[in-house]
Amino acid sequence: MAAATRLSVRNIHKSFGAHEVLRGISLDAHDGDVISLLGASGSGKSTFLRCINLLETADQGEIVVDGERIEMTVRNGRNMPVSRKQIDRIRAELGMVFQSFNLWSHMTILDNAIEGPVHVLKRPRAECIAEAEALLEKVGIAEKRHAYPAHLSGGQQQRAAIARALAMKPKVMLFDEPTSALDPELVGEVLRVMRSLAEEGMTMLVVTHEMSFARNVSNRVIFMRSGEIDSDGAPEELFGKGGSPAFRQFIGTFGS
């Protein structure tokens, strides 16, 4: 039996002014898929990720999260969601990890992690704390739970941000260049956490420049170029012989 479709995106278009950043992107993510989105900067991969949880609103296209279609309408010539409530609910089901962590600076790591479960999902606080502590343990920063983000290294902050996203029990995790703002020696600790998540069967979409992650952890690689999907396939296939000339050239710049 085929795994359930967690995320289905159809024909996403997005322009910033006259510049067309996304020119019809479609993608299905099934349960347990780990999809790496590769591409040069400006190819639209981050914008695509941000369109999925509506941090950017696509001009056109359809997004279905775990079977629920996001209702869109055109108002004043602009495409926009019909219901803010639905967007909030969908966002709560999509965990987002940002390039620059975006932890709430005035809260401790533990408070960051329980904020969503307590105040958005309205679950009992004690339960949320127990779960968040387990998650912080899992990403290896349990001993920092009462520290503030500014007191942590970048790698620790990013792992805290992953724990914060996981605390919402998301159906799909979106990673927007999670290691790009990190010093090279801190990249590994974040990738290890992501790898163990992948092994547990979390459905993940990862915008990344980490070729080793794309190659060894993800089960599917999508290479974007000028707002379109250039290549799409299993990593063995793409990194083997299947990639387009543009993809070969792209991975060539990483010296791998």
Place this chain on the structure above:
Amino acid sequence: MDFPFLFQTMKTLLAALPMTLALFSLSVLFGGLLALLIVWMRVGGNPVLSRFARGYIFIFRGSPLLIQMFLVFYGLGQFGFIRHSFVWPALREPFVCAVLSLALCTAGYTAEIFRFGLRAVQPREIEAARAIGMSGFLLVRRIIAPIAFRHALPAYSTEIVMMVKSTALASLVTVWEVTGVAQRLIAQTYRTMEVFLCAAIIYLVLNFLILQAMALIEHRLSPHRRAAVSLVPGGLPVSR
């Protein structure tokens, strides 16, 4: 030095302290609430409301508080529709007029202080909150307001201290607070120096206590800005 006189003066002036405190706390309370409304209008995105808020801030920051107070105290009664309305019994009271004009004025300043606090909130922290499904009032209450308030606090302490001193103007619309009582004592005794000195000491002590309280609040609300020496061995202190 005439200690019995100083002692007697201090006693008389302290009897007026509750009035000063009432003027201060009510005007800070109502001014703060009004400031929230004005800053919401100012940054809410509606161009008409935003222009109104700008105009409000300009008028109340740009003109002397004393004139505003005189306009409220002497001016409002000249309008028949106010004199015959249900608010007149309140508005004819000097105390109400003083609180009203103090609150209106501090609201203008406080709105700007809050607005600068809002501008200091990082968009990416707001984005992270949206990404977990927060929006509207929940987003303001849990993320935006707490961060903005922390940024606004130092400037807001200054405004609060200014308000303590501004209550002295209420003496000119016949409210018997500390300064008003001091002037009455001087009129009776002609001992300007001693009486005003006593009054000044009262304001200084009051403001000292308020500043201590504000500093304590600031300290309690900003552990994230202090060095965490025990948490990051050998790390550079993260200081303000």
